[in-house]
Amino acid sequence: xxxxxxxxxxxxxxxxxxxxxxxxxxxxxxxxxxxxxxxxxxxxxxxxxxxxxxxxxxxxxxxxxxxxxxxxxxxxxxxxxxxxxxxxxxxxxxxxxxxxxxxxxxxxxxxxxx
Amino acid sequence: xxxxxxxxxxxxxxxxxxxxxxxxxxxxxxxxxxxxxxxxxxxxxxxxxxxxxxxxxxxxxxxxxxxxxxxxxxxxxxxxxxxxxxxxxxxxxxxxxxxxxxxxxxxxxxx
Numbered sequence: 609x610x611x612x613x614x615x616x617x618x619x620x621x622x623x624x625x626x627x628x629x630x631x632x633x634x635x636x637x638x639x640x641x642x643x644x645x646x647x648x649x650x651x652x653x654x655x656x657x658x659x660x661x662x663x664x665x666x667x668x669x670x671x672x673x674x675x676x677x678x679x680x681x682x683x684x685x686x687x688x689x690x691x692x693x694x695x696x697x698x699x700x701x702x703x704x705x706x707x708x709x710x711x712x713x714x715x716x717x718x719x720x721x722x
Numbered sequence: 723x724x725x726x727x728x729x730x731x732x733x734x735x736x737x738x739x740x741x742x743x744x745x746x747x748x749x750x751x752x753x754x755x756x757x758x759x760x761x762x763x764x765x766x767x768x769x770x771x772x773x774x775x776x777x778x779x780x781x782x783x784x785x786x787x788x789x790x791x792x793x794x795x796x797x798x799x800x801x802x803x804x805x806x807x808x809x810x811x812x813x814x815x816x817x818x819x820x821x822x823x824x825x826x827x828x829x830x831x832x833x
Contacts, residue, residue, distance in 0.1 A: 612764075639819065650726075650809050650823030651765065664818035698764065702819055709753055709772065709813055711821065713764040 610635055612701050612714035620720045621689050629684040629717045633701030640682040641711060642674060645696040657682055658704070686719075694721045724748040726810055726824035733830045734800050742795045742827045744810030752815040754786050754793045759826070760806045768808075769795065797829070805831045 613632045621627050633640050639658045643651035653666035657676035671687040680701070686693055696718050700711035726746045734740040744754070753772040757765040769777055771786035771793060783796040797804055807828050811821040 641819065641821070643823075648825075650811075650825050651821075653820050653822065656818050656820065658818065664816060664820055666820070700765075704819065709755060709770045709819070710767045711819070713757075713766065715764045 612699060612712050614697075614699055614714040614717050616717060617715065618718045618720075620722060623689055623691060623721055625689050626685065626687045627689060627719060629686075629697050629699075629719070630681065631684070631699035631701075631714055632681045633699075634712045637701035637703045637712070638680050639702045639704055640676055640680065641700045641702070642682070642684045643698040643700065644668075644693075645698055645716070647695075651698055654684070689721045691721050694719060724812065724814070724822045726812060726822065728808075728810055728824045728827045730825070731828045731830070733832065735832050736800055736802060738800050739796065739798050740800060740829065742797075742808050742810075742829070744793045744795075744824055746791050746793075746810070746812050746824075748791075748812050748814065748822065750815040751788070751791075751812060753813040754784070755811045755813060755821065756782075756784050756795045757809045757811060757823075758806050759809065765809065770813075800831050802831050802833070805829055 641656040642654040645651040655665040660676045676682045696716045700713045756768040759765040769784035786793045807826040811823045
């Protein structure tokens with residue numbers, strides 16, 4: 609059983625650019641959630657994908673968008689990057705049919721916007 | 723809105739017992755989870771309380787009182803490797819699995 613993986617591990621972008629972050633969910637998990645974690649803060653929910661559809665969203669602007677693929681892997685896209693977007697981006701997978709309160713997190717992508 | 727409060731930092735010595743409290747104000751409360759995160763690492767699931775009472779998992783226990791909007795994580799027989807940040811997270815009854823995390827408690831375990 610493979611765990612949640614994310615790529616890349618680190619990324620440096622310039623303000624105004626666009627970025628795509630990738631996540632492979634744990635085997636057997638069909639739900640992926642994305643979180644933003646600023647330094648010294650708890651993770652903030654961005655959105656969740658279930659069976660390739662966005663089924664919930666947090667308080668993030670539309671320039672944060674995502675996709676989920678048939679194999680349940682997922683992408684997070686951020687357009688028009690701002691300095692405040694610098695953070696650790698975490699994805700977490702889960703399976704609503706099992707212990708759906710337990711989310712398995714990947715190691716994250718550290719994004720720095722300059 | 724949703725808000726969770728935890729102490730920012732707790733210190734203890736090896737072998738001791740420590741309790742990390744979490745109070746919350748949310749609508750649509752479904753349950754309370756606890757996650758551990760080491761510096762530079764991913765949050766890892768520790769415990770979940772869907773009902774009032776105590777849940778025990780090895781050295782870790784978690785408690786929930788819905789009427790008091792309060793929970794705690796109890797760590798026993800502390801080890802150096804327990805030094806990490808601990809987050810309580812409310813699971814909301816929104817029709818999907820949304821977790822709202824607190825700001826975290828940094829636990830420092832000394833010899």
